[in-house]
Amino acid sequence: MSHAIPESDLAEALLRQAPRRDTYTGWQNWRTSRRSFVPAPKLSLAEWKALSPRERSLYDLHRTATHVHLPLQETPMSLKVSRLVNRRLRNNALKTRPSTRAGVMVTGWGYQGKTETVCEVAAAFEDAWLALHDHLNPNTVDGVRDLHAPVAYVQTPVTAKPKGTCQAILNFFGAENRRLTLPQLIRQVADSLADHGTQALILDDITRLRMHRADDQDTLDLIRALMSMNVTLVLVGVDILGSGLLRQGHWDATTRQWVMPPSTHTRVHGLEATQTERRFDLVELDRFRYTTPDQIAAFHDHLAGLEDSLRLLKAEPGLLTAGTMPEYLMRRTDGVVGLLERLIEDGCQEAMDKGKETLDEDLLDEIILSLDDPDRDPQAGEIPSIPGSSTPRTPRKAARNTVLDDRGPATADR
Known part of the structure; x- marks a missing residue:
């Protein structure tokens, strides 16, 4: 076919399954192939008519695929989000002091591109981080062959509770997590993030964590505990301000951040080393x-x-x-x-x-x-x-x- 990519390449592009980003393998497949799709060449009507029936059929299939793979475009709204998330990921990753790393909350309504914007920023950060360290975990332990996962992307379960969210995080790494209590799950999450050299943990659709009375404290404690694990926590959700996740937080006009107070417990399931406030930058991805x-x-x-x-x-x-x-x-x-x-x-x-x-x-x-x-x-x-x-x-x-x-x-x- 003179005006299109070779049939073998076209077949590979069209038959490739969309990877699930909520596992280590899926995330790596998506990250490394996210810009690999080759759109159909532009043809005039006369050029299309000059093709053979088979070539027309292949070209039509290719341009259909092109229309369903419209490129992710930068908008003024997404640029604001990208700059903040990138700055927070980069700056936090370079910190060596044992201070709490500020997190980011990205809010907005559905279908506004929150997930794709955050994932693209995180993938670019991982590309740069791996190149900086020759694709090796700079904090690896001798004799251990853990996977190096600078970014972990987790889809919050639809019927989410703190235990289910911890299990989803562990599923990203393929870690065994059955028959564990919530404190044990949180401890295992902390160990997994440290062992895999994770710098950023993305929790998508975080507002699926319902703030019912029985789970309120566990939910808030889970967020505090995750922020104690020396990772940059990126929470993505719909209407975060109205969800109740910031119910115990307050706005600090000086730092322009939301502040989560220390846990009412001495320790958050064994991870709260000090009564330190947890800070979040909140940014909204709005519509046009x-x-x-x-x-x-x-x-x-x-x-x-x-x-x-x-x-x-x-x-x-x-x-x-x-x-x-x-x-x-x-x-x-x-x-x-x-x-x-x-x-x-x-x-x-x-x-x-x-x-x-x-x-x-x-x-x-x-x-x-x-x-x-x-x-x-x-x-x-x-x-x-x-x-x-x-x-x-x-x-x-x-x-x-x-x-x-x-x-x-x-x-x-x-």
């Missing part, structure tokens, strides 16, 4: 807005990046950025990156199936956005409201009176 000139320009730039990645045969310049299309896309998606990509992805497939080979508002009107995802928890706000849908965002169960809570400065529209 369309009010100020800068916000409008940022959205147009994002659409231009998406447009350049599309492989429709009759697409004209300005496909997503000209006329009323930007306003239409904002209205359909409310500026949520994940909804925008889903709409464009499904619209491209519809345009190919119908032979239209371009996008317009009439075609996109036929696309009904559906976000049924068994891996996401609607009750935790992980599935956003879809503009025009009659189904509202699912409220949290067992809502708590938060009138007297000190929430610090507002995070929206900063």
